[in-house]
Amino acid sequence: MATERANRSAAPGGSARIDRDGAELVIRLSGHWTLDARIRGRREALAALAGDGLRSLRVEVVVAAWDGRLVAFLHRLQRTAAARGLAVTITGLPPAAGALLRLVPPTAVPAPAAMRLDPLARLGRAASSAIRTLDDAVAFVGELALALGRLVRGRADFDWRAFGWFVQRSGFDALAITGLVAVLVGMVLAFVGAGQLGRFGAEIYVANLVTLGMTREMGALMSAIVMAGRTGAAYAAELASMRLGEEVDALETLGVRVVDHLVLPRLLALAVTLPLLSLYAVFVGMVGGALSATLLFDLGLTRYLEQSRLFLDGGDFLAGLGKAAVYAWLVAFAGCWRGMRAPRTAAGVGDAATSAVVLALVLIVCGDAVMTVIYHVLDI
Amino acid sequence: MSSTSEPPPAPLLEVRDLAVGWEGVPVLEAVDFTVAPGEILAVVGESGCGKSTLLRALVGLLPPLAGTVRHHGISYWEAGEEERTALRRRFGVAFQSGALWSSLDLFDNVAMPILRAAPDLDAGELSDLVHLRLALVGLADAARRFPHELSGGMRKRAAIARALALDPALVFLDEPAAGLDPLTGRRLDALLLELRAALGIAFLLVTHELASIWTVADRVLFLDAGSRRPLALGPPAELVRHGPPRVRAFLTREGSFTPPPRAEAVP
Numbered sequence: 215m216a217t218e219r220a221n222r223s224a225a226p227g228g229s230a231r232i233d234r235d236g237a238e239l240v241i242r243l244s245g246h247w248t249l250d251a252r253i254r255g256r257r258e259a260l261a262a263l264a265g266d267g268l269r270s271l272r273v274e275v276v277v278a279a280w281d282g283r284l285v286a287f288l289h290r291l292q293r294t295a296a297a298r299g300l301a302v303t304i305t306g307l308p309p310a311a312g313a314l315l316r317l318v319p320p321t322a323v324p325a326p327a328a329m330r331l332d333p334l335a336r337l338g339r340a341a342s343s344a345i346r347t348l349d350d351a352v353a354f355v356g357e358l359a360l361a362l363g364r365l366v367r368g369r370a371d372f373d374w375r376a377f378g379w380f381v382q383r384s385g386f387d388a389l390a391i392t393g394l395v396a397v398l399v400g401m402v403l404a405f406v407g408a409g410q411l412g413r414f415g416a417e418i419y420v421a422n423l424v425t426l427g428m429t430r431e432m433g434a435l436m437s438a439i440v441m442a443g444r445t446g447a448a449y450a451a452e453l454a455s456m457r458l459g460e461e462v463d464a465l466e467t468l469g470v471r472v473v474d475h476l477v478l479p480r481l482l483a484l485a486v487t488l489p490l491l492s493l494y495a496v497f498v499g500m501v502g503g504a505l506s507a508t509l510l511f512d513l514g515l516t517r518y519l520e521q522s523r524l525f526l527d528g529g530d531f532l533a534g535l536g537k538a539a540v541y542a543w544l545v546a547f548a549g550c551w552r553g554m555r556a557p558r559t560a561a562g563v564g565d566a567a568t569s570a571v572v573l574a575l576v577l578i579v580c581g582d583a584v585m586t587v588i589y590h591v592l593d594i
Numbered sequence: 595m596s597s598t599s600e601p602p603p604a605p606l607l608e609v610r611d612l613a614v615g616w617e618g619v620p621v622l623e624a625v626d627f628t629v630a631p632g633e634i635l636a637v638v639g640e641s642g643c644g645k646s647t648l649l650r651a652l653v654g655l656l657p658p659l660a661g662t663v664r665h666h667g668i669s670y671w672e673a674g675e676e677e678r679t680a681l682r683r684r685f686g687v688a689f690q691s692g693a694l695w696s697s698l699d700l701f702d703n704v705a706m707p708i709l710r711a712a713p714d715l716d717a718g719e720l721s722d723l724v725h726l727r728l729a730l731v732g733l734a735d736a737a738r739r740f741p742h743e744l745s746g747g748m749r750k751r752a753a754i755a756r757a758l759a760l761d762p763a764l765v766f767l768d769e770p771a772a773g774l775d776p777l778t779g780r781r782l783d784a785l786l787l788e789l790r791a792a793l794g795i796a797f798l799l800v801t802h803e804l805a806s807i808w809t810v811a812d813r814v815l816f817l818d819a820g821s822r823r824p825l826a827l828g829p830p831a832e833l834v835r836h837g838p839p840r841v842r843a844f845l846t847r848e849g850s851f852t853p854p855p856r857a858e859a860v861p
Binding site: 250561 | 718725788
């Protein structure tokens with residue numbers, strides 16, 4: 215602070231002094247008129263132009279140093295004086311400053327500030343924008359359906375090499391992170407369950423809890439959440455960058471259907487890999503549960519595995535797999551849709567990735583709720 | 595050594611025995627030149643001759659492999675961080691793509707360097723300063739537009755307005771006319787000459803445009819991709835007369851404003 219103040223006091227100074235000579239206002243500019251200077255009397259000088267009975271303005275420039283700041287102020291004085299019908303004379307102006315002032319049209323006025331909307335109008339704008347977004351989402355789903363139809367009929371501009379590449383990136387490359395998350399979730403499930411069940415001497419049912427939890431719910435859910443943050447965001451950022459770099463336009467000008475070429479391989483890759491990852495997560499999660507139960511709660515490994523085997527049900531497996539399949543489409547849809555609709559700006563790329571993750575998470579949770587109700591009704 | 599004659603004005607930029615390149619491999623070596631106040635120097639050469647790499651070393655984006663770059667007599671790459679910041683404020687750079695910040699409108703693009711140099715400016719004065727720059731390049735009405743809403747020529751002019759934000763004595767321009775139609779390109783040349791005449795600004799211009807070279811350049815630095823060295827330095831008219839054959843061929847190729855003789859019209 216002390217240094218800052220010292221610097222400030224060391225800054226060069228300039229001033230605008232006001233004199234009145236009958237119907238003429240005289241403003242004398244002296245000292246340093248540079249960006250780093252402290253300038254006194256600017257506002258007062260501008261305010262003085264509103265004085266009564268003025269017919270002309272004379273500006274005397276006797277500055278020791280100047281830059282664009284002087285010219286900007288003179289331009290402002292000229293504009294304000296002209297608006298009040300005052301004749302303006304400027305004396306002592308450095309030639310280069312005069313040249314700069316002449317380069318700028320005297321009518322060049324600052325653009326009006328951005329329009330401010332009242333709250334009701336803002337609400338209306340937000341509502342209509344939400345409707346447009348929803349409309350666009352439905353349209354994108356329609357485009358995807360048409361593209362899938364073309365793929366089935368063998369008429370899509372499908373990129374098989376890209377598909378293989380995305381399968382590797384969204385599947386194999388995600389094994390480590392998915393495994394880590396799943397093993398920890400399995401351990402936490404077992405840990406929390408054993409603590410409670412132990413009160414009734416029923417620790418062995420931890421195996422049921424972990425098996426049921428991982429197969430029906432957590433395996434698919436955890437894999438989908440990892441994929442939303444990892445692959446969904448990457449899809450959105452890639453597609454948004456491609457739009458920014460006009461790569462998407464370049465494809466379109468070649469007559470390539472961009473949804474077939476860019477979106478379908480990503481979508482189908484995730485549709486293949488997410489259910490597989492979820493199976494893997496179920497297995498790893500059960501291993502985590504077994505580790506936690508046997509190491510922390512003294513349940514024999516053989517007993518635990520036997521209990522798990524007895525409780526393991528093919529229907530639960532399929533129920534979890536069904537959820538994973540649905541989550542895959544939701545995550546891929548969120549990533550591709552946000553990416554393909556991103557504004558062509560650097561911020562647009564970031565926003566697309568963020569909104570893809572948020573949208574995917576919301577869709578996953580909503581999808582989970584809907585499917586749980588459906589399973590309940592169908593008694594699956 | 596003593597001399598009674600008036601010393602020439604100190605150069606704004608002095609480059610001595612400069613070598614630039616990537617990962618220790620030189621793209622360009624033995625570069626020597628100066629830029630005097632108010633001078634327009636065009637750096638030309640075939641694609642891949644190191645023009646843009648040289649520019650990056652001059653504006654402080656790429657440390658040179660050898661040699662010195664002096665701005666206002668101070669060796670940029672030997673200066674401390676504070677001194678470098680002060681030097682950077684004395685030159686402006688307009689990048690080839692414009693490099694406008696896409697999330698900011700034109701006003702904020704130009705305001706950013708001003709606010710970094712003078713954070714205490716009040717809103718009214720900042721607005722005056724920004725609009726002065728935008729008006730200089732004919733974009734006063736576009737202050738609230740975003741870069742993606744502008745045409746290519748407007749983006750180039752906006753980049754120049756931003757480069758002028760801190761009243762630099764020297765402005766570096768990378769391919770200012772690239773991607774523009776010839777008419778817009780010529781308007782840009784006229785703008786440079788106008789700014790030089792009015793404000794005494796010096797320009798270092800990396801360009802391919804022969805028309806620009808002939809219209810605005812006081813001197814031309816011709817770089818050679820084969821030898822990785824400068825091939826010639828001098829006023830274009832002189833290089834056309836006495837320069838190496840390749841430089842003469844380059845400068846007289848197409849845009850020297852003397853239209854080639856037309857074939858007789860066949861009735």
